[in-house]
Amino acid sequence: MNENLVVMGVAGCGKSTIGFKLAKQLGMPFLDADNFHSDLNLKKMSSGLALEDADRLPWLQILKDELNARSGCVLACSALKKEYRSILGGCRLPTRFLLLQISKAIARSRMAGREGHFMPQSLLESQFDTLEITDDLIVIDAETSEDTVLSSIAMNL
Numbered sequence: 001m002n003e004n005l006v007v008m009g010v011a012g013c014g015k016s017t018i019g020f021k022l023a024k025q026l027g028m029p030f031l032d033a034d035n036f037h038s039d040l041n042l043k044k045m046s047s048g049l050a051l052e053d054a055d056r057l058p059w060l061q062i063l064k065d066e067l068n069a070r071s072g073c074v075l076a077c078s079a080l081k082k083e084y085r086s087i088l089g090g091c092r093l094p095t096r097f098l099l100l101q102i103s104k105a106i107a108r109s110r111m112a113g114r115e116g117h118f119m120p121q122s123l124l125e126s127q128f129d130t131l132e133i134t135d136d137l138i139v140i141d142a143e144t145s146e147d148t149v150l151s152s153i154a155m156n157l
Contacts, residue, residue, distance in 0.1 A: 002072050004095040005157075006088055008079040010127035012110035013100040013142050018149055019076035025150065029070055033077035036062050050126040053083075060087045067091045080130040098153055100142035104128055 005028075007019035016032050023030035037045075041055050063077060068091050079085050079097060089095040102110075107124055133139070138156045142149050 005074045006097045009100040012107035013102045015076035023074035029073040031075045082132045099137040
């Protein structure tokens with residue numbers, strides 16, 4: 001598949017889990033955007049401070065470069081704003097964005113069950129406030145089982 005698929009959404013929606021499984025199903029490389037944050041960004045988020053655009057822009061450029069270095073891949077990335085998606089979508093290959101949509105209650109519940117993750121629950125509200133849902137997104141109900149989410153993605157690709 002010569003395209004990029006970005007599995008996106010707020011913290012706790014299942015980006016990494018679904019993205020990894022989707023990449024495996026499609027035989028594509030998988031990248032987790034969390035692995036490309038600077039130490040400064042990780043420290044900032046770990047201490048409960050939301051990233052600003054100035055923090056995110058260098059990270060997004062690194063992700064774009066990683067996408068351009070491959071002939072298609074699945075990227076798990078929050079990509080909450082249309083501006084961020086414009087950067088990631090500006091690659092040499094077509095890029096589609098799959099929004100894993102969940103409620104705040106489900107996101108809180110999932111985040112409470114995570115151990116060792118840098119993103120505290122206190123930043124969840126800012127994630128929902130930042131999320132811009134646009135008509136170009138493939139919206140997937142991510143409050144169902146992983147298999148159902150993956151089946152829904154397959155039907156929409």
